[in-house]
Amino acid sequence: MEERTAGRLGRSLSVIGLGTWQLGADWGQVAEEDALAVLAAAVDSGVTFLDTADVYGDGRSERLIGAFLRGLGSARAGGIVVATKMGRRGPQDPAEFTLDNFRRWNDRSREFLGVETLDLVQLHCPPGAVFSSAAVYEALDALVAEKRTAAYGVSVETCAEALEAIARPHVASVQIIINPFRQKPLTEVLGAAREAGVAVIARVPLASGLLSGRYRHDTVFAPEDHRAYNRDGSSFDVGETFSGVDYDTGVEAAAEFAALAPEGATPAQTALRWVIQQPGVTTVIPGARNAGQARANSAAAALPALPEATLEAVRELYDRRIRPLVHHRW
Template sequence: MEQREMRRIGRDVSVVGLGTWQLGADWGEVAEDEALAVLDAAVDSGVTFLDTADVYGDGRSERLIGSFLGQLGPDRAAGLLVATKMGRRARQDPAEFTLDNFRAWTDRSRDNLGVETLDLVQLHCPPTPVFFSGAVYDALDTLVEEGRVAAYGVSVETCEEALAAIARPHVASVQIILNAFRRRPLERVLPAAREAGVGIIARVPLASGLLSGRYRRDTVFGAEDHRTYNRRGESFDVGETFSGVDYELGVEAAAEFAALVPEGATPAQAALRWVVQQPGVTSVIPGARTPEQARANSEAARLPALPEVTLKAVEELYDRRIRGLVHDRW
């Protein structure tokens, strides 16, 4: 699989990684053996970048990855870059984002993952003022100096938060929602990141599964699935669920997207391929609940680039059906 450099870290990562929110919680139950099989299938398919967070299953996702790394052994595990996130287990108050808390949070993640030093820790969509606080970045620099983390980045909800982080000299990566139904980061965020050498990690690339083309108006998701309980932002930012697109409209737009997919690719693979070929993207991190999904996602990296006629048609679909609903919100 193609590897792209995170320039401020000096390490390469696979252009298709694996997001592991679904292995912890909020997407329906995934048994431990199935979760480990997903991780194994992804790595066997060329994935070298795994993304997790301390809040996914209150540490379950991290612990599963830690167990998987132990099974791989130190030599093979050294070829992977594991990114985690911190901050969502605490009160969402800027006053909580202190060096003492950062130390406690990263110590817990280090224990969960079974590592001395975290490869990459990201602030997990904290309150907006956190992105503009010099004291926060000073504290993150201290974590690097102390060897708790090798590098740090941020996960953001808005383009403005991303641009604030990119302007900081030691931010290694920005994780942001980017997909065919969330195009605003293409305008300023990706160009700024390229210029600064900041890695872009594209999350929610399938708009919570909409772009897979598998869902219908009457599809029922489990009660524990955020696609049921967060459609209006009841538990966290609504933009994390279906990219903030109204579900019924999204199903209709996804059917139009599926009709544009070139022969030889599934809608999900085409949606991932769309993200991969956006200039400035370092890695895209689809989730997978089965080994088959993990392998299919990885294959998207090996597809031919989407032709210009398809790219134009996708843009037209966005402008006609989606732009007015989401573009200026995030």
Template structure:
């Protein structure tokens, strides 16, 4: 597993991490035994970075991680959590008092005194330009509630605003073969500033696994069912911002690019993790096999022409429809 420095945190982490939204049972039911199996398999495969949030299963994901790490105190794992979506999405809610309450809850869930990294969880756009917000985050660091802070964003402009702040350690943003806009400005700006980039949704909510057809259905509780059109949160947060059938066709062409002996998912993870400026990629996993497959993608080598093929598919299926959006 390749190792990278996570921006201004100075921490060394694995190039392939683990996203744990699914452990909160927001992608269908995951029991504690299955959750621990995913965490253990990821660690065994060299993963040293877990990403979670206080709203994943209303804290369930954080609690699983906290109990797992308490049982394995020898592990050197960096845990990033998020805050800011437990209340109304009003910039006035992003205050020091609320930050203290939210981080205290996460500290309890994770069983730690100081959180490794706390990210604002896709807050309203004005939050990214608020001096008071960054002053409050600096106060949390001074109080040792958190060691570092970063942001999770929906748009490139939000990312650039956060990168310009001297205390921002990392930016979490959607980047995948169907979401290339961050390559234009965000990744170069982050690299120049020494800010880490955490890539979320690297498989376009599973589209890039090559397993879906236009007839694929998902459980009622799965965000891939209820957020296909962006009604629950931002358009393109689930899948790629185009209609599902178009995404499936693009995924079929992507799969045709993949070298023999490599899965589409492994190719997608390898490609995005090796982009200049990317610190780590956080695919989710619901079982041991998925966790092992994700981690193994860190050692996949792709032919030189693969990148050109990715850009060609993006230009034909996505650029006109989604590039201006984010």
């Protein structure tokens, strides 16, 4: 699989990675056996980048990844980059983002992942004030100096937060929602990140599954699935669920998007191909609940580039159906 890097990160990442929120919680139940099979299928398909967080299942996702890597052996596991996140297990108060807390959060993640030094740790969509705090970045620099982590980045909700972080000299990566239903980062963030040498990790690439084209107006999600309980943003930022798009509008727009898929590609693969074609994207991190989904996601990297006519059709769909709902918000 194609790999890309960015100057500040200093590591190559597979252009399609694996997001592992669903292996921890909030997407319905995923058995441990199935979770390990997803990880194996992704890595066997060429994935070298795994993204997790300390809050996913309160550490379950990190523990599963740690067990999986131990099973691979040191030689093979050494070629895989694992990014985790910190900052959402406690109060969302900027005063909580201190060096002492960072050390404590990092030590927990290092234990669960079974590593001395994290490859990459990211602030996990913290309160907006955190991004402008010089003390926060000094504390993150200390984690690198202490070899608790090799590099640090941020996961953000808004383009403004991304730009604030990119301006800091040691931020190695920015993780942000990018998909055919969330296009503002294409003009607001990608160019600035590319110029600064900051890796861009594109998350929620399928708009919580909408862009797979599998969902209907009457689809029922499990009660523990955020697509059931967070449509109003009552648990966390509503932009994380269906990219903030009204569900019924999203179903209809996704049907239009599905019609643009080229022969031999699924709508989900088309969405992933669209993301990795955007200049400045380093990697995209779709989730998968079973091994078949992981293999299908990875196969999108080998698809031919989407033609300009398709890219234009996606822009038109966004402008007509989606832009008024999301562009001004994130």
